[in-house]
Amino acid sequence: MKKRTKRILAILGVIAILWTGLTFIVEFTGPEKIAVFGEASEAKEALVVYDPDPIYNLDEQVCQSFAKGLVKKGWNVKVATVAAANKLPEQQFDLYVFCANTYNWAPDWSITKFVKKLGLEGKSVAAITLGSGSTKKSKSVFENMIKDQGANLLDSKTYWLMRPNDESRMEESNIKVALEMANDFGKEIAQRIESISNQVKSLK
Numbered sequence: 001m002k003k004r005t006k007r008i009l010a011i012l013g014v015i016a017i018l019w020t021g022l023t024f025i026v027e028f029t030g031p032e033k034i035a036v037f038g039e040a041s042e043a044k045e046a047l048v049v050y051d052p053d054p055i056y057n058l059d060e061q062v063c064q065s066f067a068k069g070l071v072k073k074g075w076n077v078k079v080a081t082v083a084a085a086n087k088l089p090e091q092q093f094d095l096y097v098f099c100a101n102t103y104n105w106a107p108d109w110s111i112t113k114f115v116k117k118l119g120l121e122g123k124s125v126a127a128i129t130l131g132s133g134s135t136k137k138s139k140s141v142f143e144n145m146i147k148d149q150g151a152n153l154l155d156s157k158t159y160w161l162m163r164p165n166d167e168s169r170m171e172e173s174n175i176k177v178a179l180e181m182a183n184d185f186g187k188e189i190a191q192r193i194e195s196i197s198n199q200v201k202s203l204k
Helices: 002-027 058-071 109-118 136-148 174-203
Strands: 034-037 044-050 075-081 095-103 124-131 152-160
Touching: 034 058, 044 058, 044 109, 058 075, 058 095, 058 124, 058 174, 095 109, 095 136, 095 174, 109 136, 124 136, 124 174, 136 152, 152 174
Parallel strands: 044 075, 044 095, 095 124, 124 152
Antiparallel strands: 034 075
16 A cells, blocks of 8 residues: 555655746746737837747747737737836837736736736726636736736737637637637727727817
């Protein structure tokens, strides 16, 4: 029995070491990358920030699809990794969008650290939480963290790599569905901000 217990403990120890190592690998801040969508002369500007997943690039694809949705509504958008966003000159954006990968049921360290240091008091923010399938806790943690910074969280969505994003579209590529949904989300947020802006103008 002692041998069996020792063997089980050894296996659990190896699993723990591998899990810890993998966690540090995926949580490591990715390389600098920035892409600009829309015309620089557009009146409204947005910053979309993500930390690239070293295994899958769903985060980058989703962020760019969201950006393209904003562009369709007349926005200029910068899509940047955390490493690139940290080096951007100080600028006030009309919208901040943060995309978090889910690791160990929580938003990734790099994006949470960036959000906490940015200074979002009174800023308009949209949140995206990605994961293989289990993102409920991560989404809640991410939303609360953004609100704790004093931001105006307009909306928050989740997209999954393996779990179906739309059960009515099971025959289609799950990634394709996620990208279309992110594009629609971008347009929805743009419309919401325009509606808020029009309400403010009508009160003046």
